[in-house]
Amino acid sequence: QVQLVESGGGLVQSGGSLRLSCAASGRTCSNGAMGWFRQVPGKEREFVAAISRSGPLTRYATSVKDRFTISRDDAKNTGYLQMNSLTPEDTAVYYCAASAYITLSRERSAYNSWGQGTQVTVSS
Numbered sequence: 001q002v003q004l005v006e007s008g009g010g011l012v013q014s015g016g017s018l019r020l021s022c023a024a025s026g027r028t029c030s031n032g033a034m035g036w037f038r039q040v041p042g043k044e045r046e047f048v049a050a051i052s053r054s055g056p057l058t059r060y061a062t063s064v065k066d067r068f069t070i071s072r073d074d075a076k077n078t079g080y081l082q083m084n085s086l087t088p089e090d091t092a093v094y095y096c097a098a099s100a101y102i103t104l105s106r107e108r109s110a111y112n113s114w115g116q117g118t119q120v121t122v123s124s
Helices: none
Strands: 002-007 010-013 018-026 034-039 046-051 058-060 068-073 078-083 092-099 111-114 118-123
Touching (some): 002 092, 002 111, 034 068, 078 092
Parallel strands (some): 010 118
Antiparallel strands (some): 018 078, 034 092, 092 118
């Protein structure tokens, strides 16, 4: 099992940027993908982005494409989500997740390890 800890959330004005980090520990030798999801109260957790091991392949939700960039540094067991041009609609708790599979799935069920989440609030 992999333990994940997110950091970097906070309050930012509309149009601003934040960089989230996801530190992994435990059994980090998997070749699986890493993903970011987000959730607002009363709604299902939704896919944001995913990246393959070593980072050559990425996948984004339509709503964040061209604004967010996912990356990972496997030597440091850390993943990142750079978020630019933030809007109030991006306000949510953001979760990183690790998958045992190499495919860049949008489905929560494909990910078997989750962090505790970090709050991102974008003010208008």
